[in-house]
Amino acid sequence: MSASIAVTTAEASNVIAVPAIALDGSAGNYSVRVIAADGSSQLVPVQVGLVTTSLAEIQSGVSAGDTVSIGRSRRGPAPPRRPAAG
Secondary structure, eight states: OOOOOOOOOOOOOOEEEEEGGGOOETTTTEEEEEEETTSSSEEEEEEEEEOOEHHHHESSSSSSEEEESSSOOOSOOOOOOOOOOO
């Protein structure tokens, strides 16, 4: 016999949420990289609420509609491309 259960310990609705991997920093001191219309980016400090394995609630620092980067930018030229094996 087996059973599957789910326990909800916290819930938030009508919030701004970003992918949790977009967070940079550690507990209590987070920022996210916001992409401007001209393509430039900057780290913006944010106040974080609930965090799950996939999403983070943003209580302040970014607004709905802001573009947030989930990747890391590299400095210098891109590595050479290798042809796909086939």
